[in-house]
Amino acid sequence: MNTAPTDIAPERSRTLVIWCPDWPAVAGARQAGKSPSEPVAVFHANRVQTCNRAARSEGIGVGQRRRDAQSRYPDLLVLKADPDRDARLFEPVVAAVESVAPGVEILRPGLVACSSRGPTRFFGSETEAAERIVDLVEALDVECSVGIADSLAVAVLAARQVKIVSRGGSATFCAGLPIVELARDPAIAPPERMDLIDLLIRLGIHTAGAFAALPDAKVATRFGADAVVAHRLAKGEAERGLSRRSIPEELAVEQPFDPPLERVDSAAFAAKALAERFHARLGDAGLACTRLAISATTDRGGHLSRIWRCARPLTPAATADRLRWQLDGWLTAGRTRQRTEDDDDTGPGGITSLRLEPIEAIGAGLVQYGLWGSDGQDDQRAGWAFARVQGLLGPQSVLTPVLSGGRGPGERITLLPWGEEKVPARDPSAPWPGALPAPTPSRLAGPDTTVTMLDDLGSPVVVTDRGMLSGAPSRLHGKAVDPCWIQSWAGPWLLDERWWTARPEIIQPPAPSPARAEYRPAPGDLDYRKPRSPRPEEPVGTGISAPARHSARLQVLPDTGPALLLLFGVDGWQVEGVYD
Template sequence: MSRGGAGVPEAGGGTRTLAVWCPDWPAVTAAVLAGLPADRPVAVVSANRVVACTAGARADGVRRGLRRREAQARCPELYVAQADVDRDARLFEPVVAAVDSLAPGVEVLRPGLLVLAARGPSGYFGSEQAAAERLVDEVAAAGVECQVGVADTLSAAVVAARRGLLVQPGASAAFLAPLAVAELAQEPGTSAPERAELVDLLRRLGLRTIGDFAALSPTDVGSRFGADAVLAHRSARGLPERPPSARRAPPELVVELRCDPPVERVDAAAFAARSLALDLHARLAAAGVACTRLAVHARTGNGEEHARTWRCAEPLTPEGTADRVRWQLDGWLTGRSGSRPTAGVVVLRLEPVEVVSAGALQLGLWGGVGEGDDRARRALVRVQGLLGGDAVQVGVRSGGRGPAEQVTLLPWGDERVPVLDPAAPWPGRVPAPAPATVPVEPVEVQLLDAAGVAVAVSDRGEVSAPPATVVRAGRGSPVLAWAGPWPVDERWWDPAVAQQGFRAQVVVGARAPDAGRGSDVGREHEQGLLLRGGAGCWHVEGVYD
């Protein structure tokens, strides 16, 4: 741990902030769950681009923003995992618990990054240097590497943590000044998503360093740029990101849920969190405020309590609130935080620690942000409450070869983890484009040749005669084109689940619906079908538009 920055401490000094940063956290968690050695190159991708990677991957030229194919070309032994914020949050809970055991008052910015006031730990351990070293040792005991930074402001402390520095009091602006302006958008836990656009604009204006940006007049920044630029400018000048006007929430905004029966499972806790989050945001909207810091409290039937504070760069949404409650309770109920409760949760309480005016939000022309989505969420929660959690399901892209296998249906609001990894190699997978419609149950059809005889497929994959007609529900449609068949031989080593047969694609002519007088009644339109079967029996696996 080293010291950085120079200058004379300011009068009063202000509140110092200590940040604990775990490098490459998404890649670290992916490697842990996969059981990979520490030296194995790992990359995490989202939308087919690298969003995080380990030091071993960077040594081979892998960088954030690279396409997956290019990253694998640079590092052939690269292990690639899909981004999963729920996974990152679950495995981060032991780190938060370790820090909280030494220094209460921890605030989680995102999985992999937390902050707390430096005064308590530095006073207890004798100095900021000693406190930082003790925190590093405590986190290392939990099996995780971390770096600690201390500065006058939150954003400066986060930047210092990435370098393992303790910035002298009053020297935050001088510490940030020579750094590239891109540092203002480096950490999503302290900046809004549009910060990257601001950084790009500042570069095009010739402002290359944070000091160049800080030299601008606050009046000019406020008149030329948006609200996020004003916050970024305050950070560049070494001032607190949020002005002192941010106020504590009134007590009537606190929401509480008494669980009867007690909640002992994570899925039940997630269901309760969704309804409680909707109640909280309804009260916030009625008061004209939005929450930026949220405290989640849980109490068991035996009197055990668990509390955690979450800080966000932007006002929380109902989904964001429910996610944070689920992450926290997941780590506690499963024992990942180090102390598993001896009874179920009987009281769950959400307390807005800090709120801002709803005017800070970008409102839509016809209502608040996500007003329609909020009504839909309420309706879905209501349906689940009446009919059960499985009554509302959403599809998640999964792994597999057939179209039905590539979708996993999960209850709405649950963690979206597919049954099979879609990024794994699936030789023999049905190529793109995917069918627009996939029947819940395969539809049986007959595939006939020109003589009306069922088309059979030999062991060599040869058809007995070219397909001429597809019969569905007693009605025949002429085959205009066909391709295949291709063999299907899956899990041949396990007779209980082995699947064998063939797939074929056909284009048939179907009757267009009667569009009314003057329409071309009787006109044929084309429709593509994905068939699976053989031995005279075929089923429709998918329908192409």
């Protein structure tokens, strides 16, 4: 019997993505017991990070300051960004999608993906499958949209556009998108891709189609490795297989628990230890995980499993976060609950074992963490050392500087315990009248930096009440600097801060210079021996501890040594910063 040769390759399975827009706002409202239909906004660093449709209808948008947002809608529900909350409350949504679409993978809280083959065959068409999944999710009072395309990254873009891309039509679909869409979703784009997008916009490339028209070799040589990935996405091509290796079975780690885990805090502690073991095995094998399977067995015979996919290779901290989120969702979403006498034994029960298994991995040598060739191991070891020091001496023993708002160089630094969220004490983007102009000193001076500034006649130079210097600076000497001549200077910049808290008090004058036996201010100079009377409207006894400050800053360039930033106040001149 003759058999005709078959050249038809099996059709590649397409990807279906379910996107829940504004999920942090929805999860926050649900945790607060509020309806998602009310205006809700999630804030990070005092700016709107996410808001729902009701808030946008009131004129509230992403990036808006909290004061502006509340002025538009005073009854706005204000919430803090909380990744743990978003991941924990997302578990019921994933379970609903999994009931009709097997093989669900979590890309991030608010975004899941699966193969479209199963739902399409069951419901008859991709359109019908998308409609049924939307109905299931919206039955949980969660708004969502579905996108289907030939590859995962294009399906994510399609979900944001609420579109089903025809087979083979990814290039046409992507060509009409704004270039910024390539970096819009963190599930398919690392944070640094936005810098690439800004550069392309400055070069006049505003659409993905214009970027796709560039030659591959030029993109690779001029923009770097991530630009190649973005370029393939702009052309609608599937993700490139980055030398994925076969994964040995012994890389999976498993941890039994006796008694079973039924508390979130116990699960978080177990997640960190298990994640470190998991990455130690991956490191020994020279691999980095990009898709992670988390499985759990319960004391009632249940088996729970979930797959997480990441845009970048997982680190131990990222793995511990995803494991903690998943356990928190299982333990608090009603799927595992604490037993009581009236329990009907229908729940899965407590978690008796956990298993981490790499589904996809790439060679660790292919992971580029730093510009100068670092593989990330130094940062990891430093993190372990910092955590150990904090465990011995307390969280305040290791501090991280964060750019903050303020007028002086010292005020523009907020020191936070290492490992905490980097939220500045003051908004650095807010207007700061009287702030020191650029450049900022590279080094702050230490304590006891009093200096004396003299003019050409040897008289002390002070700042008058008109904001002028009493003389041209000529010489400088003191404990903080060696005697030197001043070549040039800039300023002064006046500061009159917290004037409403002034108290009548005697302020000592600066020490007299050798040129004068007694300090006597000239007409128009600030007399520091006289107390400043409080204003009639100032409250008395309000408990305000911060005193009023009347000072000025001056930049000087000595003939020897680096430039200095000087601060003039009640104690005379002091060195505040050094321009190394």
